[in-house]
Amino acid sequence: MKLTKTSTWIAAGAIGLVALTACSSGGDDTADVAASDFPEGSTMAALAEAGTITIGTKFDQPLFGLLAPSGDPEGFDVEIGKIIAGELGISEDGIEWVETVSANREPFIQDGSVDIVVATYTINDERKELVSFAGPYYNAGQALMTLTETDDIESPDDLAGKVVCSVTGSTPAQNIADNYPDAELALFDAYTDCLEPLRNGQVDVVTTDNVILAGYVADSDDEFKVVGEPFTEEPYGIGLALEDDEFRDWINDVLEEIFEDGRWLDAWNETAGTVLPEPDVPTVDRY
């Protein structure tokens, strides 16, 4: 699903031209930069010159990446994406948002369908073989969500014999399968598919990263609750093409800059911060 309108392209093209001639009026958070400000031949120069960037994000994750009725995605991941685009001199109109689900993130990066992926994307070693990661820009952790009235599940050690709902092929599902083999897994295509079965009692628990669950709790009218503490570490990174170290270093620089100058915290407070507690500032992992 692509959110491109002809008008967006025209606007993007116009902005690109303006950026090229280095006289952008710079209305929003778009930085006043030109392609020539970046090393020649770098990804940053190419993107700045094109004036457009394609960013993969999730469209079904409240607080992080959720497609609003207006047709634009919104959330913390989306804000991070906008900041990075802005640092390249690309305004919001120049961003093409593409839906990336958990299974298609690596292929989309590898075949160039997206320039970067900001999609609650956990940095791990298997993925590092296929794509590069900048960040982390947030440290999440796997947690459990039950009905408010459920009282016999307080930690993953209580999962034996319970039906646990998650997404096929996801890290949380794999973690349950590997470390809590007595739990029975029910796997769907999306976490949102777990909500109705949880309401109906077809499953006992939903598990994924705490931040995703917090979004569902916020929307649930006190039907659901997150139980216990997060029991894994899920550092969220920004995925980009493998071996594009220049681009990765540059994004890492941008992240460190926005950790410092408060833009990171502002983005958080406007989105996920409405429900979740303020996180510690992450440390960028320059591997």
Added chain:
Amino acid sequence: METFISEFGTIWGGFLATLALAAASAVLSLVWGTVLATMRVSPVGPLRSFGTAYVEIVRNTPLTLLFFFFVFVAPSLGLLVGLGFQWSLAALTLYTSAFVCEALRSGINSVGVGQAEAARSIGLTFGQTLTQIVLPQAWRTSIPPLISVLIALTKNTSVGAGFAYAELVTVQRTLMTENPADALFVFFGIALMYLVITIPLGVTAGRIEKRVAFAR
């Protein structure tokens, strides 16, 4: 390739799950499909109407919607609660039997009207005419389309992957996410597992067809 070998236990589990769902719903669909076909050719008006309505509605509804009904809609109406095998079985059986019914009905239509008339003239009832004269011939003629229906059924079991039934496609997605570097091998390996079910089905069908073929 490595993943395919090291994870063969998981793949085998998915294969058995796919096979079990395909086999169980094949048997049930053949039974219910035959009943439906009988209804559609019966002399009783309401039964004919029911058969026609069932086939037209179910055949024209996407299978995903049937799964959706059993997994999400029925439980919220308080009708059924549960996940996994039995609901996948129900959705697939209800769906496939509409196609079995139509394959069989085409077979029934191929049996000459004269045969039924002759049967009636020697005093056979509708039930006797159907079970002893018409259906045996209809079954033989229907074998090629029925096998197509069963092959389609085998592939349709993959819809269960999206509805909490852990079969081959579920395994494929899990392994591909877990071992992204080996994704191609996993993909082709899983595709091969489907062929292991469907190709023998086709071959067997060819054999049976030859054995029961008759000149008309």
